[in-house]
Amino acid sequence: MKDYVYVIWSFEHDQWWRPHCRGYTENLDEAGRYSAESAGGIVVNSILLDEVAIIEETAIKQGAPQFHPYEGRKPR
Numbered sequence: 001m002k003d004y005v006y007v008i009w010s011f012e013h014d015q016w017w018r019p020h021c022r023g024y025t026e027n028l029d030e031a032g033r034y035s036a037e038s039a040g041g042i043v044v045n046s047i048l049l050d051e052v053a054i055i056e057e058t059a060i061k062q063g064a065p066q067f068h069p070y071e072g073r074k075p076r
Helices: 036-044 056-062
Strands: 006-010 015-017 051-055
Touching: 006 036, 006 056, 036 051, 051 056
Parallel strands: none
Antiparallel strands: 006 015, 006 051
16 A cells, blocks of 8 residues: 655645644745645644645646635635
């Protein structure tokens, strides 16, 4: 089974989480890389459900999410 690496998108800030949960960045290259366990803990603890963990390979191919799972499409 492959161990995926995750990046975390913040719908609240419209940016990626930086490494070690220290701020946000628009640049995926500057985003933190998280294990499934770490990413899951962050997303589960998101009170407003504004965080989503994305497999790094998917984020590289598709970019930032364009559709909030609870609020729908947000204009950019």
